Amino acid sequence: MKIVSAKVIVCSPGRNFVTLKLETDAGVYGLGDATLNGREKAVVAYLEEHCLPALIGRDARNIEDIWHYFYRGAYWRRGPVTMTAISAIDMALWDIKGKALGTPLYNLLGGKSRERVMVYAHATGKELGDAVDAVGKARDEGFVAIRVQSSVPGVASSYGVPKGDRAYEPAQKGVAEEQVWETAPYLRYLPKLMDRVRSTYGFDFHLLHDVHHRCTPSQAARLAKAMEPFDLFWLEDPVAGELQEGLRMIRKHSTTPIAIGEVFNSIYDYTTLITEQLIDYVRMPIVHGGGITHLQKVAALAAVYHVQMGFHGATDLSPINFAASLHFDLAVNNFGVQEYMPHVDPAFDVFKVNYKFERGYCTIDDKPGIGVEIDEEKAKKYPYVAASLPVARRTDGTMFHW
Ligand code: EZ4
Ligand code: CO
Numbered sequence: 001m002k003i004v005s006a007k008v009i010v011c012s013p014g015r016n017f018v019t020l021k022l023e024t025d026a027g028v029y030g031l032g033d034a035t036l037n038g039r040e041k042a043v044v045a046y047l048e049e050h051c052l053p054a055l056i057g058r059d060a061r062n063i064e065d066i067w068h069y070f071y072r073g074a075y076w077r078r079g080p081v082t083m084t085a086i087s088a089i090d091m092a093l094w095d096i097k098g099k100a101l102g103t104p105l106y107n108l109l110g111g112k113s114r115e116r117v118m119v120y121a122h123a124t125g126k127e128l129g130d131a132v133d134a135v136g137k138a139r140d141e142g143f144v145a146i147r148v149q150s151s152v153p154g155v156a157s158s159y160g161v162p163k164g165d166r167a168y169e170p171a172q173k174g175v176a177e178e179q180v181w182e183t184a185p186y187l188r189y190l191p192k193l194m195d196r197v198r199s200t201y202g203f204d205f206h207l208l209h210d211v212h213h214r215c216t217p218s219q220a221a222r223l224a225k226a227m228e229p230f231d232l233f234w235l236e237d238p239v240a241g242e243l244q245e246g247l248r249m250i251r252k253h254s255t256t257p258i259a260i261g262e263v264f265n266s267i268y269d270y271t272t273l274i275t276e277q278l279i280d281y282v283r284m285p286i287v288h289g290g291g292i293t294h295l296q297k298v299a300a301l302a303a304v305y306h307v308q309m310g311f312h313g314a315t316d317l318s319p320i321n322f323a324a325s326l327h328f329d330l331a332v333n334n335f336g337v338q339e340y341m342p343h344v345d346p347a348f349d350v351f352k353v354n355y356k357f358e359r360g361y362c363t364i365d366d367k368p369g370i371g372v373e374i375d376e377e378k379a380k381k382y383p384y385v386a387a388s389l390p391v392a393r394r395t396d397g398t399m400f401h402w
Helices: 040-055 063-071 080-101 128-140 183-201 217-226 246-253 271-275 291-304 319-331 345-350 376-380
Strands: 003-011 017-024 029-033 117-125 145-150 178-180 206-210 234-236 258-260 355-358 361-364 391-393
Touching: 003 040, 003 376, 017 040, 017 080, 029 080, 029 319, 040 063, 040 080, 063 080, 063 291, 080 291, 080 319, 117 128, 117 319, 128 145, 128 183, 145 183, 183 206, 183 217, 217 246, 246 258, 271 291, 291 319, 319 355, 319 361, 345 376
Parallel strands: 117 145, 145 206, 178 391, 206 234, 234 258
Antiparallel strands: 003 017, 017 029, 117 361, 355 361
């Protein structure tokens, strides 16, 4: 089954998405997500200039070999751009395999370990009361796992809080917006927010929070300890991901579960964290972490150490990635939770999806392969818009982690 054509489709139905379409001489085609928020064109160029010419003519059935061809075959390996390109190729090949065999992806990954996938909602507020209300709203919608974020009093801009009444989308048109952040007031504020959430709604639901890389190791250790009375499902990205040693300090002081790695892109980002049992959940998504082929290896390593999967699922990952994640979540034994941020309507004008949300869980139908379709004519109605993620500075102007 030879790959006869490969093309990259860039569209912006509400936000930018990069999609890879591979066609075979058997008439079966596959789709893969290649979206890297704010760096979309770098992946497009890497695919078009460096990968796709070498892909034409290869046997689409040999997914493992093709993966290693693009991973080992690139002397300059790893990194988000390269790995996102490999992920897209890998997803499209698994989509082809499923379609060729007439079976959904989860069957190729070992079959269903569960019938539905627990997802967590985003509850966000411009102030403490709003955030608490947003948790109540998510509970009313049936969510059993909820991430809460809110603005911090006295801090100009906080991660995860939308402007006006729009849905939260961190990337903004043009060059990066510069935001102002300070960690100390946040450290004082977060326990108050969590206390109010738990005292209002009790403990019979999973509560999550994303620190978004904004603590030093000792601040993170202090925060994780302060979170213990609130029984978090996880504290996400407490320190910047590249400082792996930072996780040791958190573990010394607290048993609050830790999730990390939405910015990671290979198993080597995780080997120390998993084998030293410094984390509880893997966040690296299929779209940035080398695709299904590589995530299977990460999930297997994680399983040995009783670490669970908790895929990143923000709206800047396309519906193709979300569907692939649900197949994976259904299949692996060590599944924890899946992030769920519904896409805005125009995205569903372009992508026809095979999953649905119902009372706290997502299910996926049994269409072969990944099962999401793209309407290429509709995609043309939504041309690419250059956009960037914000950057953050401290109040004195020092560049900081966003
Ligand atoms: O900021 O995907 O847990 N979710 C997150 C996301 C990330 C965005 C960056 O593009 O941290 O909202
Ligand atoms: Co995050």
